[in-house]
Structures are given as C-alpha cells and as structure tokens.
Amino acid sequence: MTTVIKRNPALFLRELREYYSDVWRMPQSQYLSNPDFLVVDQKTGKKAKVSFVVLDDGETVSVVYDDMS
Numbered sequence: 001m002t003t004v005i006k007r008n009p010a011l012f013l014r015e016l017r018e019y020y021s022d023v024w025r026m027p028q029s030q031y032l033s034n035p036d037f038l039v040v041d042q043k044t045g046k047k048a049k050v051s052f053v054v055l056d057d058g059e060t061v062s063v064v065y066d067d068m069s
Contacts (some may be wrong), residue, residue: 009048022062
C-alpha cells in the first residue's frame, strides 16, 4: 500500500539524498508501478512517486523516483 506524504516533493527528495547515496530519477522503473511513497505538494499539486530498492537480505540499495508532475 502506498503512503501519501503531504510535503514539497523537491525538498523531500533533497533530504533523501542526504541519507542515501544512490537516489535516481527513473520514470519508467518497474519499482514505481507500486511505489512506497507518493509525495504531494498541497499548494502546487505537484507529486512524485518514490520507491526504495531493497535486496533480499533487507538492505536498502537505492531510491528511485519519477518526474515531479
């Protein structure tokens, strides 16, 4: 189930880059078909899908997101 976060997507992605070394914009990624987060800016209506790529052992490898629309 996708979690909706009501926040500025650009700021959210900038903060993710502080904690994760691999943050990629990949709009056509298969990981975004069922994203972990949908970040929505209430003022502008812009939104971004965000997913964590996790290995079988539970280690987070990277974060992928689509274009802010």
